[in-house]
Amino acid sequence: MNEVLKLHYDVDGENFTSAGDASVNVKKKLRQMGFSPDVIRRVSIAMYEGEINMVIHACGGEVDVFIYPEEIDIILADKGPGIADVELAMKEGYSTAPDNIRSLGFGAGMGLPNMKRYSDEMKIESKVGAGTKITMKVKVAGE
Amino acid sequence: MKISEIQQLLNADIICGGDFLDRDVYSACGSDMMSDVLAYVKDQGVLLTGLVNPQVVRTAEMMDMRCIVFVRNKLPNEEMVKLAEDNAMVLMATSKRMYEACGKLYCAGLVGKATAKSGAGNE
Numbered sequence: 556m557n558e559v560l561k562l563h564y565d566v567d568g569e570n571f572t573s574a575g576d577a578s579v580n581v582k583k584k585l586r587q588m589g590f591s592p593d594v595i596r597r598v599s600i601a602m603y604e605g606e607i608n609m610v611i612h613a614c615g616g617e618v619d620v621f622i623y624p625e626e627i628d629i630i631l632a633d634k635g636p637g638i639a640d641v642e643l644a645m646k647e648g649y650s651t652a653p654d655n656i657r658s659l660g661f662g663a664g665m666g667l668p669n670m671k672r673y674s675d676e677m678k679i680e681s682k683v684g685a686g687t688k689i690t691m692k693v694k695v696a697g698e
Numbered sequence: 699m700k701i702s703e704i705q706q707l708l709n710a711d712i713i714c715g716g717d718f719l720d721r722d723v724y725s726a727c728g729s730d731m732m733s734d735v736l737a738y739v740k741d742q743g744v745l746l747t748g749l750v751n752p753q754v755v756r757t758a759e760m761m762d763m764r765c766i767v768f769v770r771n772k773l774p775n776e777e778m779v780k781l782a783e784d785n786a787m788v789l790m791a792t793s794k795r796m797y798e799a800c801g802k803l804y805c806a807g808l809v810g811k812a813t814a815k816s817g818a819g820n821e
Contacts, residue, residue, distance in 0.1 A: 575756040600736050
């Protein structure tokens with residue numbers, strides 16, 4: 556794969572209002588590059604949920620996006636508390652988000668399932684007390 | 699359904715995006731949980747919600763939605779209006795409650811058309 560474009564973002568964990576800024580930026584870049592609306596939406600929603608998760612659970616983190624003609628890779632890395640039981644966290648409706656986050660419209664236990672739903676491949680590497688790294692791939696051909 | 703029809707059916711006040719009322723929308727979604735909204739892919743939809751914070755506009759932006767209706771007399775703040783204006787989105791507010799607002803639009807032909815997982819590619 557060639558013609559890679561690499562984007563890097565720092566996600567501010569203190570500011571819920573700005574959560575999503577990086578995803579909006581990626582969405583604009585992909586639109587300029589001429590990707591299909593379906594690919595653009597899948598990438599931006601998957602990354603947006605990841606960004607929101609970082610702000611809710613991990614005091615922020617870093618996102619790297621690699622854009623290839625054939626696929627888009629999104630790597631979200633944080634130094635948060637980690638996920639104790641990844642299988643449980645993947646269940647729709649399961650959430651450890653506090654009530655104040657729920658009152659903002661998140662914490663329905665749909666974040667990780669949505670990230671899996673909109674990506675073609677998703678890998679979670681997490682260590683309790685050390686952090687979480689999530690790698691998502693969205694295929695452009697959409698097989 | 700034209701966005702102008704939604705405004706009339708709900709007797710709603712336009713907050714911003716008044717130039718885009720002749721646009722068509724084909725589906726709608728009513729929810730106060732943004733993650734639930736994000737779970738369903740829709741085209742050119744309208745979001746009805748009683749939730750007021752900037753992530754509501756962000757969520758609609760991610761879903762390529764064209765219009766947000768705030769129910770129960772909720773009003774967006776300046777920051778939300780700015781975000782919506784930047785994205786050529788219509789914001790409107792109605793005094794109707796969620797159930798009634800959704801019901802009126804549904805009866806007038808704007809059905810939900812939830813297509814969960816369509817375009818997901820891996821399911």
